Amino acid sequence: MFPNVLNEPPQQFKVGLPADFGMGVDERFKESMGVWIIRTADDMVQNASGFYVLISTCTHLGCTPNYLSAESKFKCPCHGSGFRLTGINFEGPAPRPLERARVVLAEDGQILVDKSRHFQYELGQWADPEAFLKI
Amino acid sequence: MATETKTVKPRESAPTRFWNWLTETQVWTSVFRHERPNTDRNRVLVMLSNIFLHLHPVRIRKSGVKLRYTWCMGGLSFFLFLVLTFTGLLLMFYYRPTLEYAYSDIVGLREHVPLGIMREMHRWGAHAMVITVWLHMFRVFMTGSYKPPREFNWSVGVIMLVLTLLLSFTGYLLPWDQLAIWAITVGSNMARATPFLGHEGPGSALLALGDVKLIHAADDARFALLGGTFVGEGALLRFYVLHCVGLPLAIAVLMAVHFWRVRKDGGISGPM
Helix, strand or coil: CCCCCCCCCCCEEEEECHHHCCCEEECCCHHHHCEEEEEECCCCCCCCCEEEEEECCCCCCCCCCEEECCCCEEECCCCCCEEECCCCEEECCCCCCCCEEEEEECCCCCEEEEEEEEECHHHCHHHCHHHCEEC | CCCCCCCCCCCCCHHHHHHHHHCCCHHHHHHCCCCCCCCHHHHHHHHHCCCCCCCCCCCCCHHHHCHHHHCCHHHHHHHHHHHHHHHHHHHHCCCCCCCCCHHHHHHHHHHCCCCCHHHHHHHHHHHHHHHHHHHHHHHHHHCCCCCCCCHHHHHHHHHHHHHHHHHHHHHHHCCCCHHHHHHHHHHHHHHHHCCCCCCCCCCHHHCEECCEECCCCCCCHHHHHHCCCCCCHHHHHHHHHHHHHHHHHHHHHHHHHHHHHHHHCCCCCCCC
16 A cells, blocks of 8 residues: 555756746746746745745645736636735635745755745745745 | 046146256256245245345335335435446446546547447446435435434445445546546545544644654555555556445445345334
């Protein structure tokens, strides 16, 4: 029942140099890794410019929301939960904001995303230095 | 000399002689171990010496077979179970539970396979069985048939209700379309909150050695169900095995117990 090896994507992976990313939501790693890489000029918690990584799992029942660029929000197709680009929930049944993943700079200067560590807004964890990559 | 009076039996017809010979052969008497059902005793023996019939009551009250008391929902549920077993078996000849083939096989069952309606019969039969099982339970409740001495059978029935819903749930994943994947994602996320054994459940934090959590996303109840941390190929195979082997076996055993208890507890739905 509990295999020793899992054929699943790794929890830690590099996504590229910070210069590779423009402002806003990057969807390239949503399908393969289940995350959005978001570059912002001023984060609501950290009050700095840089990167945060949202885990693309709806906090209602675990579906994958879609990014609607025209409306600047994430919208879950299962039950209609909506999230701002910050990850804060504002419509639908989702009880709490999307979770952010650990994001740091690797030694080679690339952005390293670590999905094994989650940061939850309602627990005050978005203020953690590793929940946001200041650039 | 006294003359003997001879009685001459009328000669039996050929079919009767054949019948008499047949019913005395070793093959016949090893299968049917009772006389013809021409007395009450033999009629009882007909029921009791047959594996299929002995689960049923020897006698049923007239009121028991009236449709207005029983709705025949238990019988319909069993009938649908047989339909689902048969159609499901036919589907197993075509369907391959892998990421590569699952969806295309389901489409192929409809488009390419002669008598591909087996898939629709299986699907609609499954919906119907869930409905008839609920209605059966409703009828049993409304006629008070859960009361002693039938409380044991009520409990067996509740377990079979859960198994029916689990069969429906596991079968729902097998078409491997978007609806299936996300429905099972949503459904299996409930297992995260299992007390002690789900990594987001109450008490799971207590199961830890120092800083090392014993229950985490890769070894909790949900993981055992899905064979992975998300609904992927492991989940498809596990649900297939559960759907085709594990759950049907369990529910078949309980059905036997259920029918046997109906007989022991005084037959269908009458007052005690």
